[in-house]
Amino acid sequence: MTGPSLIRQRKIGFIGAGNMAQAIMKALVDSQAVPLANLYATNRSPGKLLKVQETLGITPVKTNEELIDLCDIVILAVKPQDLVGVLEPIASSFHESQIVISLAAGFSLQSLKRLLPNVIGLARAMPNTPAHIRKAVVGYCLAEGAEAYEASVEEVLGPLGIVVPVEEGELFEALTVSCGSGPGFIFEMMMYWQEWLEEHGFESPVAKQMVIQTFLGAAELAAQSGEISIQELQDRVVSKKGVTAAGLQSMRELEIERALRYSFEKAVIRDQEIARGTSKQ
Ligand SMILES: NC(=O)c1ccc[n+]([C@@H]2O[C@H](COP(=O)([O-])OP(=O)(O)OC[C@H]3O[C@@H](n4cnc5c(N)ncnc54)[C@H](OP(=O)(O)O)[C@@H]3O)[C@@H](O)[C@H]2O)c1
Structure with a gap:
């Protein structure tokens, strides 16, 4: 201050x-x-x-x-x-x-x-x-x-x-969805992550800790990486024809980006509907 x-x-x-x-x-x-x-x-x-x-x-x-x-x-x-x-x-x-x-x-x-x-x-x-x-x-x-x-x-x-x-307007709506609702979207992904680990034999508390630490670790790494872009951080995890590359290729084929963008746009539309409802009151 x-x-x-x-x-x-x-x-x-x-x-x-x-x-x-x-x-x-x-x-x-x-x-x-x-x-x-x-x-x-x-x-x-x-x-x-x-x-x-x-x-x-x-x-x-x-x-x-x-x-x-x-x-x-x-x-x-x-x-x-x-x-x-x-x-x-x-x-x-x-x-x-x-x-x-x-x-x-x-x-x-x-x-x-x-x-x-x-x-x-x-x-x-x-x-x-x-x-x-x-x-x-x-x-x-x-x-x-x-x-x-x-x-x-x-x-x-x-x-x-x-x-x-x-x-x-548009900026406030984008912030509302990506950051206000954002933790809700991240938790959705964390739940799938945890479920998948449990299906593969990890006890629920251990699986939860593993997911938390993976998200936290990635976010902290990004937070402490100064000028390095998120793309560059991702490149450092991926080796050609390796394990991460195979998973990422599948994510891209399944269009995870499109699913996210579509979900964000739906949430923006809901935010606008609520705004119209409250402005009529
Ligand atoms: N939660 C989020 O992630 C989030 C994020 C961004 C913005 N917001 C906004 O924050 C606001 C509050 O959300 P929230 O999640 O905190 O809701 P909440 O937990 O339901 O809190 C609202 C509180 O308002 C009280 N209240 C209702 N009428 C009142 C009155 N006449 N006088 C005094 N208090 C009264 C309710 O009392 P009772 O105990 O009787 O129910 C309740 O405790 C919302 O406008 C929401 O849009 C929330």
Whole structure:
């Protein structure tokens, strides 16, 4: 971080204390980016609030209205389909100097602005679940006129992993699918990998460890390879007419690339459908 912190003295509140909110809370707590006393949350049911209070030390707040009054930065962490119902009754409580970051997938800045006309510092963010371990890819975009809040938004999201500013539209959709949904696609492959090892006689826990270490090893190697391209790293595994070459040839004949591209495009279409649904609300 360059210069003094913009968020250390600010109170950060979460509306919704579910999976993604908990991942962000944990990253903020672990990174010590803000003092614990400055983190607040509400939730519809009391169980999760109690959990984040007990495990992370987050202060529970009774109502969303109270949280808005209390906090300088509000993170909207409810499901997209709940967002309108959550915001409508409290919209007038928000004020100009607040920063509001929405995590709701498919919920456009335009729809947010319609719901929260008082707020200037509006942003949309798309984290992914590795935020739990501060290894997320987080994309974000700012509403028109919110440029002055960019550094603060980046500072809130920074502890989660790498932060990528993206324009709303095609870039945000691509990031949503490849990184937001990405871990889901990777886990799909890891499951096949594990199943195949088990079919060949490995016990399930050992097979799982072998898969994890293979993915982790390849990713770490790529992470530590500086300028070397992924193509070059792959070339180093493959010898002519060797074992890897035979497997790769088959992957290419079966058009694994086409399957992946097709799946990504399908996911983009679903993201657009959700966006159209939420913009009608
Ligand atoms: N999970 C991901 O990988 C991921 C990735 C990127 C973005 N996101 C976005 O993050 C947001 C949250 O997703 P999630 O997976 O964390 O969902 P989640 O686990 O279901 O969390 C949503 C939370 O919102 C609470 N809630 C509902 N209505 C509320 C209200 N009126 N006031 C206060 N809290 C309320 C729910 O309470 P209850 O305990 O009563 O259910 C629940 O705990 C979504 O908009 C999603 O699009 C998620």
